Amino acid sequence: MAEAELTISSKTYSSWSLRGWLLCRMAGLKVVEKTIALDDPENRAELLLLSPSVLVPRLTHEGASVWDTLAIAEYLHELYPHAGLYPEERIARAHCRSVSGEIHSGFINLRSALPMNLKVRHEKFPVFSGARQDIERIEEIWTECLSAYGGPWLFGEKPTVADAMFAPVAQRFLSYAVALSAPSAAYCNWSNDWDLMREWIDAARREEDEVEELEVEF
Template sequence: MPSKTPSTTARTTLTLSSKNYSSWSLRGWLMCRFAGLPFDEVMLSPDDPDAKAEMLLLAPSMLVPCLRHEGATVWDTLAIGEYLHEVCPDAGLLPADRLARARCRAISGEMHSGFSSLRSALPMNLKGRFPGYKVWSRAATDIERVLQIWRDSLAAHGGPYLFGATPTLADAMYAPVVTRLQTYDVQITDPACAAYARTVLALPEMQEWTAAARAEPEAIDELEVEF
């Protein structure tokens, strides 16, 4: 019988929007890197209406990032994380312990669906620095909840990441918050949380993403108006 093996292997791709502004793109990209899954980046044009809506927080649903791998198309960020856990189980995107795994999913889901005041008041902007930025009460409440999540997880699992020695799905979900706190000069007074923020920013993956973000051309003027 003739071989049914295809002559070429379909590439694995991850579709992204802006590296400077898109927190969801960063989350999905980090998940793929933490999982060790090789992929090619596909960048949406800044003029693409879907990309612009996503970066301006106007999209009714987030279709970026989008992972295409071996026939699967996965676009929700948490779904990407769960999919990567299935195809790369040894990477440790979710903790091995049942209780830790449940908590990892819970705090990742909380970031996925919550913290709307933090998102709108402190949008991701890796190029920006705003010393003395005024953080209003609702956003401050969101920030305190984030710090409590970090404190509890670090105390329970010993750090340096939220669930121990290696980064997980939860660290990918909270990494954009670390950049927001830096951008808007939010002082982290808790030593454990401050150390965690430094650890995340020092990740080679975060250094690589940040360098690419800073090299990104300014192309979305509306962001200056929107926020």
């Protein structure tokens, strides 16, 4: 049987690659990583054949090809329902899906204002007003989840799809020294100390070549 393969781009810049990789690791699915340099025209053409949406990550597993990050989450949840990707309780599970979907489709201003770069840490960084509204909404989501489910993760004692979706957000806030409430700052640090997050960051720091991130989603 062929091994599962996860197509990703730069570990330094690609927020969606990080999310897909976290989901696979959380589910316990062993994958072979295939890195696509998106600034290479030949690799771009190859990715066009692999994924109609020209986005990473893309999971290939037992004949299935799954490229949208939330689709990967749902696919893995079907395969590994006991991995805890979503909360067990119905209402909490619906809440988790809702906030994960919100980060998947929204926060356009924050995407452009604070691009992901795991190799930088700013002591100060100007954040324009449009992005500030996005930050306030993210803090509202985090505060609500941490209060409702008791932390330290957004939905309780174990990381879920929501934590994978918000992991790059936490890294952006840390990279650009975004001023946050105490609970939000604590969650950012908790996410940053996640063993899977540390593994990804260490690999990002070993990347020699900067790869242009193709996707424009947050």
